């Protein structure tokens with residue numbers, strides 16, 4: 075008694091695409107089936123760590139490929155976890171898991187130009203329908219008492235499930251190849267594809283009794299014997315990643331603790347990097363036996379994009395064997411691993427600037443979290459930082475900024491905000507620009523926390539160019555202009571009241587009439603970030619500075635001195651609006667529009 079069920083709508087859409095695509099690299103279907111088989115063996119092993127009631131596998135863990143040329147059939151067989159009837163319906167009828175879900179996500183974003191995406195993501199199990207007119211999955215779960223089932227579909231809108239006859243745990247996926255796909259019955263072809271796409275799968279992949287993949291775990295080999303291509307292939311085939319790694323580090327430690335690690339930096343930012351439930355962590359093995367698929371206990375959060383394997387036989391597991399115990403052994407490995415990773419990044423930044431820049435653009439904002447979180451590695455992190463600055467469009471490091479300091483410049487300035495373009499044009503930079511002093515432009519939200527933890531670099535203080543009063547240059551004319559503006563600024567403070575913490579004649583402006591500066595430790599930018607995250611934070615104190623040498627300010631000073639406060643008032647308020655506008659955030663928009671229309675009316679002679 076077979077039950078016929080419809081595919082989930084997203085699966086149907088995916089299948090339509092897969093079946094009708096002219097994707098030329100159809101051979102990747104085999105990679106997908108082999109990697110599912112390998113995942114199934116992994117899952118059985120991991121579950122077996124905590125359960126002893128699972129049905130045992132027949133023989134050693136292995137993946138077998140078989141063909142029947144007469145019938146035009148190709149089979150991929152594993153002795154992994156298998157599926158119950160419910161699981162077959164759920165996992166093969168809906169978009170169940172990681173890889174395929176990420177594909178569907180990209181599909182939504184990019185529309186149906188899916189050709190490149192198929193190669194990149196593989197589309198998982200459904201890639202079978204690129205080459206098969208009918209797919210049968212004969213499976214039996216390792217759960218005690220589970221019944222065998224057969225899942226069948228021709229890749230149209232539905233599939234069927236019926237009782238099967240498989241006697242052992244595991245899964246066999248049988249593809250009835252389309253007539254234009256009989257090349258995949260050829261032994262050479264199969265060997266070739268497996269070596270190319272699945273050479274680093276962790277379990278033996280066999281065809282005609284011959285093992286096709288690498289017999290030795292890559293991380294156990296000596297780094298000198300492993301080629302760049304091997305590392306890249308391992309990253310994609312062994313770890314199941316989709317991009318190319320931008321770099322990697324492979325090392326072994328022997329004393330006092332023994333462990334091996336091979337760790338990779340991806341080249342592209344994964345879409346779930348900042349999701350709280352995003353997939354992260356490295357694989358933990360003990361003497362080549364997989365213990366955890368994604369352990370986040372070896373690397374701090376700011377290195378959460380690092381992928382790879384740590385084989386650490388001496389790490390102890392707790393009773394349920396699911397969480398590692400936070401022992402001194404674990405902590406000591408973690409410390410060493412972090413240092414090796416940071417050291418590798420340092421090397422990369424020196425040896426290959428282009429690759430490091432690509433890494434920085436994808437992961438710099440995340441790495442910067444380390445400056446706020448990891449005091450122990452502060453000195454290892456700071457040289458890795460790269461900044462946009464007023465010196466040009468290049469990424470700059472602090473050592474360069476320091477080396478290029480001008481005579482008379484005692485500090486390195488920075489300016490925070492959320493929009494780089496706006497920062498570049500901020501009036502707050504005017505004094506620094508005039509002197510030719512380079513300023514760091516910090517436009518990631520995390521930068522506020524970076525500067526809180528980065529008070530100086532190599533003996534030079536880092537200061538906000540938007541904060542506090544500044545030292546006056548020795549210029550008697552400017553000094554005189556400021557003096558004359560003081561009665562006006564005192565009056566303007568009365569006028570603006572609580573809106574500002576003060577109003578004063580500016581020493582930092584050259585071109586603009588007015589600017590808002592931060593007074594105290596909380597910047598307006600930080601206040602806005604916290605507010606956007608719905609967190610209550612301290613309020614920024616802001617001072618309005620006016621440029622006493624600007625024609626408009628001079629005029630206002632004169633109006634005020636002549637007793638024309640009625641005429642000066644709307645303009646003084648607009649000056650405050652103007653300073654807010656320059657930052658791109660006006661609190662009182664309706665007030666501003668009213669003031670503007672009144673002004674326009676007046677100018678028009680109304």
Ligand code: ADP
Nearest residue numbers: 110111114156165170171172173174198199245
């Ligand atoms: P993904 O591998 O990214 O999860 P797939 O489309 O490749 O997506 O597979 C969908 C799901 O089907 C898997 O997550 C798994 O639960 C199940 N599955 C596929 N092949 C097997 C297999 N050989 N053994 C057990 N379960 C499998």
Ligand code: MG
Nearest residue numbers: 110173198199
């Ligand atoms: Mg898969």
